[in-house]
Amino acid sequence: MTVTESTHSISEAAELTGLSTHTLRYYERTGLMLTPVDRASSTHRRYSEADVRWVGFLTKLRSTGLPIARVRQYVELVRTGESTVADRLELLLIHRINVAAQLDEMTNSLAAIDFKIATYQGRTPTE
Incomplete structure (x- = not known):
């Protein structure tokens, strides 16, 4: 992430994605984020625009009934390259x-x- 790239706090990311902060933490904790969420020097999460877009896609997969296990499989495939x-x-x-x-x-x-x-x-x- 570049220094000039816009980032969002977890509450801002929650508002942008329509998810709760709890769900965003869950996605991170269970390995559903494509890349690790950046942290500010205060250790607060900082979501990039790419993170927000990724969460949006995950939300679409979940809203269409794709089980978490299959979402995780998809994430692992994407990470593999x-x-x-x-x-x-x-x-x-x-x-x-x-x-x-x-x-x-x-x-x-x-x-x-x-x-x-x-x-x-x-x-x-x-x-």
Whole structure:
């Protein structure tokens, strides 16, 4: 990190990512951060823009149901370097298939809910 690069305190990083400071500490403690979070001379965490972007991506993976163990596997592959690009791609492609299936299931469930709402409102769903 360069001296001129903008950094964020843990509370600022929490606000930027929508996560709690507890979750950010958890991500660091369990090895989910791509690189170690920098520390100020006071030992307070200083999150770089790259750290914030990485946490944003981790959040997306988690919000789509990727288990922590698989997230950790992905992180380890990224850390290993370019030789793991095919493995990372495969992990993400498999996860994408699962997310697409979940979306289809949710879409079908939403249609059933909409039908029932329309029924309770006394109209046909096609009106």
